[in-house]
Amino acid sequence: MLEKIDELLLQVQSFKANSPEELEQFRIQYNGKKGILNDLFAQFKSVPAQEKKEFGLRLNTLKQAVAQKLESSKATESAQNDADFKDLTRPSYPRPLGSRHPISLVRNRILEIFQSIGFSIADGPEIEDDWHNFSALNMPEYHPARDMQDTFFIETNPDILLRTHTSSVQIRYMEQNQPPMRILSPGRVFRNEAISSRSHCIFHQIEGLYIDENVSFADLKQTLQFFTTELFGKSKIRLRPSYFPFTEPSAEVDVYWGLETETDYRITKGTGWLEIMGCGMVDPAVLENVGIDSNRYSGYAFGMGIERIVMLLYQMGDIRMFFENDKRMLEQFKAL
Known part of the structure; x- marks a missing residue:
């Protein structure tokens, strides 16, 4: 069980979102109602008493890693959007005019x-x-x-x-x-x-x-x-x-x-x-x-x-x- 958490931690640390859709899929995979973290926390009660402390520490480490990955990925996406907006050489979007009734x-x-x-x-x-x-x-x-x-x-x-x-x-x-x-x-x-x-x-x-x-x-x-x-x-x-x-x-x-x-x-x-x-x-x-x-x-x-x-x-x-x-x-x- 501990090896499985370590493996998941490596996957989280190496994950890189190439689109908002991939980031959302990652969030659901780990933090969703039926996600990996909820499943692991549900299994905590069946862990042998002598392993509970170590299991809990590693599980919290995985949870924090997921949260940090989501936050850093969102910050990167926002920065990219700001950079795109500040690029004055880009053509402007067609902005249709509204009309009065x-x-x-x-x-x-x-x-x-x-x-x-x-x-x-x-x-x-x-x-x-x-x-x-x-x-x-x-x-x-x-x-x-x-x-x-x-x-x-x-x-x-x-x-x-x-x-x-x-x-x-x-x-x-x-x-x-x-x-x-x-x-x-x-x-x-x-x-x-x-x-x-x-x-x-x-x-x-x-x-x-x-x-x-x-x-x-x-x-x-x-x-x-x-x-x-x-x-x-x-x-x-x-x-x-x-x-x-x-x-x-x-x-x-x-x-x-x-x-x-x-x-x-x-x-x-x-x-x-x-x-x-x-x-x-x-x-x-x-x-x-x-x-x-x-x-x-x-x-x-x-x-x-x-x-x-x-x-x-x-x-x-x-x-x-x-x-x-x-x-x-x-x-x-x-x-x-």
């Missing part, structure tokens, strides 16, 4: 436009309570407007839900701050909708809010006029009367896209006009819900889905492409 590109551009006219960014949680997502926004319990948004509720607590819009961020901001305020609330929202080429249960929104003294609908229109010109290069817009429970009056915003190509006819359904967002003057009841004097202050709010804007700008016909992480699609945006 089209949603990130458009989101950042929209934020830049509004930040240039004084808007700041506000953020909030994606998991919300009923008050911030519905009640404070002029949608009390059993209000029919709640049916407009198919909501993901937390089963164990029906008061907790995944936010259906980023308007909840505006409520939180107004609760903690006093006018004047001019904020954008970008973020991901969730609605229990069937997934198709035109809709998804997850999407992204950017909502804006401006509260101050003597804010009028004319201020809102001029802001939106500036935004559409900067983003689309098209300055002709129209506002159609609509309904939102937290704004009064409310409107849908259309931009004149034109009818120059066959694609223009398709995406505008032959009208030339394209709906891009909803907007309106903040309902006084919403201001009172968050402790802002509606007799002194007024304001406007607007909101848009980022995916819809991206689909328009890049002529993408299927919203599901944004969530599939298809590298072939993402690589198209490397230079942007």
Whole structure:
């Protein structure tokens, strides 16, 4: 038995790894769960009493030799790698450039436009309570407007839900701050909708809010006029009367896209006009819900889905492409 250990010790001392794979095989051979060292230690109890001391000493010597060989081999490999890296005559590795997601590109551009006219960014949680997502926004319990948004509720607590819009961020901001305020609330929202080429249960929104003294609908229109010109290069817009429970009056915003190509006819359904967002003057009841004097202050709010804007700008016909992480699609945006 002692001769066997001496033989193994000579093998360990003479071993030289020519590759990381050979070194790993050596490690497994000696230090693995079913390796040589574990087997020898298991045999220790059967060694005659008079030989135990000598057997234990040689076994520990073998164990230390294995550890030293592994450590020295790893150090040699690391030094070789460092030497290769420091060789400035070697050709560089091709390093493929990453790309930004089209949603990130458009989101950042929209934020830049509004930040240039004084808007700041506000953020909030994606998991919300009923008050911030519905009640404070002029949608009390059993209000029919709640049916407009198919909501993901937390089963164990029906008061907790995944936010259906980023308007909840505006409520939180107004609760903690006093006018004047001019904020954008970008973020991901969730609605229990069937997934198709035109809709998804997850999407992204950017909502804006401006509260101050003597804010009028004319201020809102001029802001939106500036935004559409900067983003689309098209300055002709129209506002159609609509309904939102937290704004009064409310409107849908259309931009004149034109009818120059066959694609223009398709995406505008032959009208030339394209709906891009909803907007309106903040309902006084919403201001009172968050402790802002509606007799002194007024304001406007607007909101848009980022995916819809991206689909328009890049002529993408299927919203599901944004969530599939298809590298072939993402690589198209490397230079942007």
